Amino acid sequence: MPKQPNPPLYIHACGSHSALGWTTEMIHQHLQQANTPNMQVSTNWLNDGSETVVGVANGPLPTIDEKFAHQNTHNNRLALSALLQIDHTIKQTIEKYGVDRIAVIIGTSTSGIADGEHALTQWQQSGELPVGFDYHQQEMANTSRFIADYYNITGPSYTISTACSSSGRVYISAQRLLKAGLVDAVIVGGTDTLCKLTLNGFYGLEALSHQRCNPFSANRNGINIGEAAAFMLLSLEKPDPNQDCLALLGAGDSSDAHHISAPHPQGNGAEQAMRKALENAGLQACDVGYINAHGTATKLNDQMEAKAIERVFGNQVPVSSTKPLTGHTLGAASAIEAAICWHVLHYQLPIPAQINDGENSEFSIALATPNQRLKQPTILSNSFAFGGNNVSLIFGYPND
Numbered sequence: 001m002p003k004q005p006n007p008p009l010y011i012h013a014c015g016s017h018s019a020l021g022w023t024t025e026m027i028h029q030h031l032q033q034a035n036t037p038n039m040q041v042s043t044n045w046l047n048d049g050s051e052t053v054v055g056v057a058n059g060p061l062p063t064i065d066e067k068f069a070h071q072n073t074h075n076n077r078l079a080l081s082a083l084l085q086i087d088h089t090i091k092q093t094i095e096k097y098g099v100d101r102i103a104v105i106i107g108t109s110t111s112g113i114a115d116g117e118h119a120l121t122q123w124q125q126s127g128e129l130p131v132g133f134d135y136h137q138q139e140m141a142n143t144s145r146f147i148a149d150y151y152n153i154t155g156p157s158y159t160i161s162t163a164c165s166s167s168g169r170v171y172i173s174a175q176r177l178l179k180a181g182l183v184d185a186v187i188v189g190g191t192d193t194l195c196k197l198t199l200n201g202f203y204g205l206e207a208l209s210h211q212r213c214n215p216f217s218a219n220r221n222g223i224n225i226g227e228a229a230a231f232m233l234l235s236l237e238k239p240d241p242n243q244d245c246l247a248l249l250g251a252g253d254s255s256d257a258h259h260i261s262a263p264h265p266q267g268n269g270a271e272q273a274m275r276k277a278l279e280n281a282g283l284q285a286c287d288v289g290y291i292n293a294h295g296t297a298t299k300l301n302d303q304m305e306a307k308a309i310e311r312v313f314g315n316q317v318p319v320s321s322t323k324p325l326t327g328h329t330l331g332a333a334s335a336i337e338a339a340i341c342w343h344v345l346h347y348q349l350p351i352p353a354q355i356n357d358g359e360n361s362e363f364s365i366a367l368a369t370p371n372q373r374l375k376q377p378t379i380l381s382n383s384f385a386f387g388g389n390n391v392s393l394i395f396g397y398p399n400d
Helices: 024-033 066-071 074-097 113-126 142-150 163-179 196-204 268-281 299-313 330-346
Strands: 009-017 039-042 052-055 102-107 157-160 185-192 228-235 247-255 290-292 318-320 378-385 389-396
Touching: 009 074, 009 163, 009 330, 024 330, 052 196, 066 142, 074 102, 074 113, 074 142, 074 185, 074 228, 102 142, 102 163, 102 330, 113 196, 142 157, 157 163, 163 185, 163 228, 163 247, 163 330, 163 378, 163 389, 185 330, 228 330, 247 268, 268 299, 268 378, 268 389, 290 330, 299 378, 330 378, 330 389
Parallel strands: 102 157, 102 185, 290 318, 290 378
Antiparallel strands: 009 228, 009 247, 039 052, 185 228, 247 389, 378 389
């Protein structure tokens, strides 16, 4: 017998803050203009003073109350900025189900490392750590614990840190918790902020571009790093029983373990994740209207991802990477790109066109062009991480 698809996880709310902006109007404007002023050239991040382009989450950030002093990091302030956009829905859900029936599952790769870098610099200069610095601020679990503490949530709360697939795996964990009946709703998402550790690490790997990244171009030469926070509230229950509601339809993962930093050259793990996501959703390749690619603009990633997409989807489905608008936000990449998918579907926006220099002849996949519209209201989003840790998510409208 064919395997039954998993039940959809309905999206009750979505909030985000990245280089695309922090309001719906900004996000839509920058998506449709295929440009944002928050992708900025900077010499402040690399140890040798070289230029690189970073995606900065400009804009006001909320303050964090003194009772959360051990959790007062830039990472958590950015997370709170996105969470406050869906604050009303979170509080309604808490009132409905109770604090013990809600989970918090967050992806990150940096947590409060930037705050630790500032603290270490001050200690080296003065022999004293900054007032209020707490080592707990650097721990991976800090953000999920902060969110749970902020809302007094007592259900499961944890952080997943699998590099660039971190905030994609949170959706798989949410799917399992809800299907098992352990909780009634899950706050999922991710947050990562700029820090010198990651920028200089990728620079050391010769994977960093000094210009805006160029995904799927023959001239691509590396990534831009960005910062972002994005969150959704998921439940098996529809937000409005009388309307079609957006949902996570399926998720697939794999771990090909080909190499510690390089992807499998043929994209075997990427292909497996996409096929598993389709199976998990009970869909065929022809049901997908757009693919939000991982598309880092490194030589190996784009090459293997294009091969994998072609094997699964042929060249009939529009594909683009939105990283020229956000930067690669590492542990938050899946979450911010899921939020972009939500905006495209919820507001019926054009598909994000592929931003690059137009030198696309190396690839036979169908790169998205300006003003294209979804032919099918379903989007697949890819995220691939070091060690071949791969996640594919599918968003759309269930056939209730």
